[in-house]
Amino acid sequence: MEEQHLSQKLSQLSTSSCKTTDPLLTRTSENREENVPDYLAKGSQSFEKIINQISSMEKIEELRQIGILIYQFSMIHLQKSLWIAYWKAEMGQLKSSNQMKNDNDHIGPQLWPLEVQSEIKMSTSNDTCRVFVTRYFSELDVQMKHYENELSNKKNQFSDYIQTIETFVQENLTPIRLYYEYQIAVVEYNYYDRVLELEYLQHNPAHCQ
Template sequence: SLEEQDLSQRLSQLSMTSHYITEHLNMVNVDTPTNIPLYLSKENKSFEQIISDLSSKELVEELRQMAIVIHQTFLIDLEKLLWTTYLKSGTGQLQLNHTDNDNLNRPHLWPNQVQKLVSKQSPDNIDTAACLTYVTQYLDELDDKMKRYQTTYNMKKNQYVNYLPTIQAFVHQQLQSTRLAIEQKIAIVHYNYNDYVLELKFLAYNPTHQQKQIVQKLNHAKYQEEITKEEYNLLKYRISIEESSPTSLELPKERLLKTIEDQSIQQKLRDQYINIAQQAKKDMIQLYLSSAQAQMDQYQKEFNTKLQQFQVKQQSLPDDKKFNSSMITLIEQRWKNMSDGVKCVYKYKLD
């Protein structure tokens, strides 16, 4: 539905990953001898530092090739986790976060990411069959690549068995951000799928057009409330990190200071400049915080007002015109799912 797609697109936009992470993931799709991540390149000395006890350059290069294989297998594993989640969502096999007491058939929901890729390949055909074919073919390609890398790994692992734990730990550490990015993508697929299921359950009660509009407005207000709250918390967190980090203010290259021969006056002017700059920085931070809090309070108030108006209206309606208790429960479950989804996105922003 349009409403579900809106939530899905919003969560996806919120979770944009860095170019560095995207670059790692793109490497899964490239099979060339030059497909070497920056941290394992010869120009980067971090790999050599972890095996610094080796004197043989040839052995270092052989271990570097082994590290590249481990890097690729780790990426493929992550990519398979993500695309298996896409497959489960698209074939109705995804585990629901909420208790599913009824016998509603699990819907098929292909994530936006899959639909976009399929539409590039065949713009006029993005139905379930096309999405299923695309995803299964891609998973097969990943399996083939994994087999090739696994074969290489198995052939060489006995030669370098003493170094493997160190290399594996190093590679996994370097790919920590990539792993977190994939986990976030997987979590968002779950939140979107749950939202879709809850929406279908709500629609099964045949709400009127007016009731649908009411829910849509409440959902939008709830989303704005959640986003501004998390933006405020994120800003506070980043400010706390900034304040805890030792920073030094650089003085402008002011010729006037150098012309002052009296060192005490020169130092006094420097101190005044630093004090003014520090105060200006504090004032700016406070302005950011105040603006973010004002926006958060505004959207919280708007949601509470809309909710109160809805509740008052409900009480004045005859029973056959009201939202029944099951519909209210589903609305609240969607809000909880939406809130959890937004928190998930911002959790990774904090990390």
């Protein structure tokens, strides 16, 4: 429900005032079409091994394409989860477990993480940068829907093989998943650190001079 509410808030932002360039959108879109991990590349022995256990090698290329779709969808999902953390930091919605127990309605400081500032090269208003991030979310959603639809069609044809391929891809994605979890943890840590710093300065104004 929380992610659905966030998506609704994102969709309310207008894109008419956005004047920033979108290098991140272009780069992710291109990479997703061109980059295939080694374990899903043509001739991958690890992939051929699992396919050989469940099907004839005649279907390997079609099943490999399913694996690539699962990989692409999963990568977008991971990237979106990181950018949701960025967005929540800017909206003041990142909360520690203690805050969630004691004050669900509390809104913290609105801080763009440094990672976002470097990507967007922030030199305009927050509203314009919010539009940039909103457009990025929209781009991810469109691609996720595209891959989801393709996978749905494939599942009807190759239902007996989907679970095995899904498990294979997700196991190989473990290092990348851990990387994104680490990045989200860093965003949260830096945000809470900055919140504590601001609270300290608020109670010790002499240190601001």
